[in-house]
Amino acid sequence: MISMSDVPPPGQWLSDAEQQAWRAYVTGTSVVGRLLDRALKARGLSPEDYGILAMLSEAPDRQLRLGELAAQLRLPKPFLTYRFQRLEQSGLVERRQCPTDARSAFCVLTDAGVEMVALVAPEHVASVRGALFDHLSPAQVGQLGRIMAAVIEGIDSGENECESDCETGAP
Amino acid sequence: MISMSDVPPPGQWLSDAEQQAWRAYVTGTSVVGRLLDRALKARGLSPEDYGILAMLSEAPDRQLRLGELAAQLRLPKPFLTYRFQRLEQSGLVERRQCPTDARSAFCVLTDAGVEMVALVAPEHVASVRGALFDHLSPAQVGQLGRIMAAVIEGIDSGENECESDCETGAP
DNA sequence: ACCAGTTCGTTCGATTTCAAACAACCCCAG
DNA sequence: CTGGGGTTGTTTGAAATCGAACGAACTGGT
Numbered sequence: 001m002i003s004m005s006d007v008p009p010p011g012q013w014l015s016d017a018e019q020q021a022w023r024a025y026v027t028g029t030s031v032v033g034r035l036l037d038r039a040l041k042a043r044g045l046s047p048e049d050y051g052i053l054a055m056l057s058e059a060p061d062r063q064l065r066l067g068e069l070a071a072q073l074r075l076p077k078p079f080l081t082y083r084f085q086r087l088e089q090s091g092l093v094e095r096r097q098c099p100t101d102a103r104s105a106f107c108v109l110t111d112a113g114v115e116m117v118a119l120v121a122p123e124h125v126a127s128v129r130g131a132l133f134d135h136l137s138p139a140q141v142g143q144l145g146r147i148m149a150a151v152i153e154g155i156d157s158g159e160n161e162c163e164s165d166c167e168t169g170a171p
Numbered sequence: 172m173i174s175m176s177d178v179p180p181p182g183q184w185l186s187d188a189e190q191q192a193w194r195a196y197v198t199g200t201s202v203v204g205r206l207l208d209r210a211l212k213a214r215g216l217s218p219e220d221y222g223i224l225a226m227l228s229e230a231p232d233r234q235l236r237l238g239e240l241a242a243q244l245r246l247p248k249p250f251l252t253y254r255f256q257r258l259e260q261s262g263l264v265e266r267r268q269c270p271t272d273a274r275s276a277f278c279v280l281t282d283a284g285v286e287m288v289a290l291v292a293p294e295h296v297a298s299v300r301g302a303l304f305d306h307l308s309p310a311q312v313g314q315l316g317r318i319m320a321a322v323i324e325g326i327d328s329g330e331n332e333c334e335s336d337c338e339t340g341a342p
Numbered sequence: 343a344c345c346a347g348t349t350c351g352t353t354c355g356a357t358t359t360c361a362a363a364c365a366a367c368c369c370c371a372g
Numbered sequence: 373c374t375g376g377g378g379t380t381g382t383t384t385g386a387a388a389t390c391g392a393a394c395g396a397a398c399t400g401g402t
Contacts, residue, residue, distance in 0.1 A: 105380095273396085
């Protein structure tokens with residue numbers, strides 16, 4: 001079922017269906033984001049902090065170099081430096097010398113960090129359910145996954161001429 | 172087609188399909204957001220600025236009170252105060268005394284603001300296309316709209332006990 | 343008129359964010 | 373071994389963000 005409002009990109013504006021989808025997307029992502037942030041903040045973690053911990057907890061030896069983290073999480077490097085210091089002060093994470101390259105140090109998850117992830121992850125999953133999946137049918141879950149995957153794929157392939165910065169010292 | 176990985180919420184974790192959808196959602200929204208921000212920033216506007224201007228441009232007489240803006244856009248009030256000053260300096264908006272209530276002043280879009288919206292809106296639409304709709308089939312556009320609408324509906328109905336704050340002086 | 347109680351928006355303070363410049367280091371050709 | 377070119381992560385400085393406290397102004401009852 002394709003209605004007239006779906007078919008062509010009319011001139012310079014969005015079709016009705018696109019308009020509706022866009023508005024829902026904007027406020028939806030905003031509301032979902034707010035909900036997830038709230039749950040994490042109660043544990044003293046920013047959403048990015050959780051990303052860092054989760055990424056490390058899945059890495060081999062629970063360690064990654066800072067640049068890898070930045071690239072995977074698509075965060076600017078100075079931001080990671082700052083945030084990592086904060087996590088260090090909480091004892092969730094620590095640095096370790098890289099034996100082969102004195103420039104870079106490994107970012108490793110401490111045992112306390114592992115505990116924190118074990119504690120927070122289920123809460124976070126519950127938040128994700130409450131914010132997203134509880135309101136969707138299984139079919140819609142699949143659709144959402146394919147849609148966002150297509151978007152990522154489309155953007156990544158369409159702009160690799162602008163590289164994958166997240167670097168700042170790159171003139 | 173429903174595979175075993177789709178059906179039940181297994182215990183305390185996400186199904187494979189949910190896992191995939193969630194990851195795609197997180198990085199997808201992040202990437203899309205970055206893309207849109209970039210286009211607006213080239214005009215000296217933050218995404219919230221654009222929201223403010225767009226909201227005002229659709230309001231009767233192109234004016235709203237600050238509290239209304241805060242509520243509609245779901246932004247904290249001090250944030251709006253600050254951002255609005257910035258927009259005032261650019262000449263895109265201005266305040267006007269409310270004749271019946273000396274506390275509050277109207278936020279109105281100037282002619283320059285109208286021009287700015289007219290200039291930026293098409294660019295923004297193009298960004299939205301480039302970031303989102305260009306990568307989706309018409310069917311997927313409809314799916315996305317319904318999915319996000321369901322999410323908003325679900326969340327709003329599920330937590331209206333926590334009111335619609337965005338206020339800060341509320342003890 | 344007058345005094346609580348409420349609502350409106352601003353100000354203050356501490357934190358967060360990030361682009362640009364920077365220092366340290368690796369690699370490799372000459 | 374030495375020096376250019378590319379990498380890695382940090383420092384810096386300015387701007388943004390937002391919770392909490394604040395003052396000013398409307399409201400309704402007495």
